[in-house]
Structures are given as structure tokens and as C-alpha cells.
Amino acid sequence: MKSILPYFCWLFLLPMAHSQKQICITIDDLPVVSYGIQDSAYWLDITNRLVQTFDFYQMPAIGYVNENKLYQDGQLQSNRVKLLEQWLQAGYELGNHTYAHTNYHRTDFQTYTAGILKGETITRPMTKQYNQPLRFFRHPYLRLGQTKARHDSLQTFLQQQGYTEAPVTIDNEEYLFAKAYHIAYHKKGKAMARQIGKDYVDYMERKLHYFERSADSLFQRPIRHILLLHANLLNAHYLDELADMLLKNGYTFISQSAALEDPVYQRTLSSQAYGDWGISWLDRWALTEGKKGSFFKGEPRVPDYIHDLTKR
Ligand SMILES: [Zn+2]
Numbered sequence: 001m002k003s004i005l006p007y008f009c010w011l012f013l014l015p016m017a018h019s020q021k022q023i024c025i026t027i028d029d030l031p032v033v034s035y036g037i038q039d040s041a042y043w044l045d046i047t048n049r050l051v052q053t054f055d056f057y058q059m060p061a062i063g064y065v066n067e068n069k070l071y072q073d074g075q076l077q078s079n080r081v082k083l084l085e086q087w088l089q090a091g092y093e094l095g096n097h098t099y100a101h102t103n104y105h106r107t108d109f110q111t112y113t114a115g116i117l118k119g120e121t122i123t124r125p126m127t128k129q130y131n132q133p134l135r136f137f138r139h140p141y142l143r144l145g146q147t148k149a150r151h152d153s154l155q156t157f158l159q160q161q162g163y164t165e166a167p168v169t170i171d172n173e174e175y176l177f178a179k180a181y182h183i184a185y186h187k188k189g190k191a192m193a194r195q196i197g198k199d200y201v202d203y204m205e206r207k208l209h210y211f212e213r214s215a216d217s218l219f220q221r222p223i224r225h226i227l228l229l230h231a232n233l234l235n236a237h238y239l240d241e242l243a244d245m246l247l248k249n250g251y252t253f254i255s256q257s258a259a260l261e262d263p264v265y266q267r268t269l270s271s272q273a274y275g276d277w278g279i280s281w282l283d284r285w286a287l288t289e290g291k292k293g294s295f296f297k298g299e300p301r302v303p304d305y306i307h308d309l310t311k312r
């Protein structure tokens with residue numbers, strides 16, 4: 001949360017040499033990650049703040065939907081459906097994140113793919129109504145298959161359904177900061193919440209630099225990055241400061257489709273890139289190149305106090 005002044009300052013101070021740095025902001029688990037708060041005004045406030053920030057920064061964000069979150073006690077909640085409409089009305093694309101946020105590594109292929117189709121029941125007609133495509137898929141927990149064969153069969157299914165997978169290069173533990181922020185904001189006081197917000201943006205900058213170094217080392221050039229975030233209170237309050245940090249680092253904001261035009265996303269993963277994990281595609285490309293332990297050293301850690309808060 002901040003005034004609009006710093007944004008304009010950065011705009012004029014941006015060195016031209018950095019103008020090739022581009023990043024796509026992706027927001028998962030729509031409509032809202034509420035940690036049990038069902039109040040519709042709360043969900044609306046988070047959505048409003050996110051969309052206003054996208055507008056302000058001209059950030060062509062995309063939101064990945066879990067349609068099971070549109071229901072409460074088995075009843076479809078029209079106010080939650082309206083939140084998705086709000087994204088589309090404002091011109092922001094929606095993507096599929098499965099119906100129930102299913103982990104592919106804990107589910108058989110039939111059940112998982114049925115969950116992908118179930119996950120577009122409402123979104124598909126709604127995107128048509130707003131003349132928007134529904135064309136990108138994000139794997140929950142970044143679990144895309146423990147083996148190349150499982151990933152390949154999923155890829156074939158997605159292609160048949162007109163979907164393209166949406167990788168992530170700047171993977172991070174924003175969800176831990178978000179849970180800590182939620183607890184602090186509602187129970188511990190605003191001062192602690194502000195500290196978490198500040199530490200969150202600092203942590204994300206260190207993550208950005210870490211993955212920039214990975215990309216430079218692997219490809220000797222900046223790639224079009226894809227950042228994973230969630231639709232939570234933390235980003236409702238701090239996406240603007242995060243955006244300023246990205247601008248300060250020389251980034252411009254691009255859409256999901258523009259990001260995927262980077263040829264890096266056409267690279268084939270080798271069998272070493274698969275395991276029972278959800279990791280950045282940069283790590284998967286590194287494993288494909290045969291990189292070992294030392295390559296992955298120095299990844300920024302979440303502060304202990306954040307872990308402590310979320311464990312309570
Ligand atoms: Zn998710």
C-alpha cells in the first residue's frame with residue numbers, strides 16, 4: 001500500500017538498457033484465497049484491489065480458476081461467479097487450474113482430466129460471453145507428472161482440449177507469507193502485517209535475482225519470466241509495491257501469451273526434469289542440462305518467523 005508517486009518516478013528513471021526485461025503476472029486459486037472467511041464483501045474487496053492494481057500498472061495479468069471455490073455448502077454462489085466476471089469485464093484473461101485444485105501426482109489420469117473438464121463448466125461459457133479465450137492451464141502445486149510419460153499424456157489431453165500449459169519461472173513461497181499476513185492482519189495487529197508485507201517484497205526481489213541468475217547461466221540472456229502469485233489479501237495490499245519493485249528492476253508487464261512466445265518455452269524436458277515435486281521450469285531446464293547441486297545453491301529462504309506464524 002502506497003501513494004502513486006513512486007510509480008511515476010520509476011517510469012522516468014528506467015534505464016533503456018533494461019527495457020527488454022519482461023514478466024507475466026499470474027494469479028492462482030481464483031476467485032479468492034480467503035483462509036476460511038466466507039464474507040462476500042471480503043472476497044469482493046480482494047478482487048477489487050487486485051483488478052485496480054492491474055489497471056493502474058497496465059499489467060495484463062491472468063487468473064487461474066478453481067471452480068469448486070464458487071460453491072458454499074453445495075450451492076453455487078452468484079457473488080463469487082460475479083468476481084470472475086469482474087476479471088473478464090476489466091479485460092483480464094482467465095485460465096483453468098482444475099475444479100478442485102487436484103494434485104496430479106496423487107490422482108489417476110482419468111480423475112485428473114475429468115477435473116480439468118469440470119473446472120471449465122462455468123468459466124468456458126463466461127469467457128465466450130466476454131469474447132475472451134480460455135486457453136491456458138496451470139498445474140496445481142506445479143505437479144505436471146512424476147515422469148515424462150505422465151506429463152506427455154497430460155500434454156496430449158490438454159492440446160486436444162485446446163489448452164496450453166502455463167509454466168512458472170519465478171516459483172516462490174508467497175503462499176507462506178500470505179498465510180502469515182492473513183493471521184497477522186486479523187489477529188496480531190497491523191504493525192506486524194506491515195512488516196510481513198515489506199519482508200514479502202524484499203524476499204520476492206531476492207527470488208527474482210536468483211532466477212535471473214539461473215536464466216543467465218542457462219541461456220546467456222534474460223528470458224520472459226512468469227511469476228506465480230495467488231488471489232489473497234497479501235497481494236490485494238502489496239501487489240502495488242511488488243509491481244514497483246519489478247519496475248525498478250527494469251521489467252515491463254506482458255500477457256501470458258506474450259510470455260510463451262519466448263522460444264525457451266518450446267524446450268523439451270528430459271527425464272531428469274521429473275520427480276515427485278513442483279518446481280520452477282528454470283530448475284527443470286537446469287536438470288535437463290544435467291546441472292547438479294551447486295547450480296541450485298543460494299535460493300532465498302522464507303524467514304523463520306513466517307514459518308513460525310503459519311505453523312500455529
Ligand atoms: Zn493453485
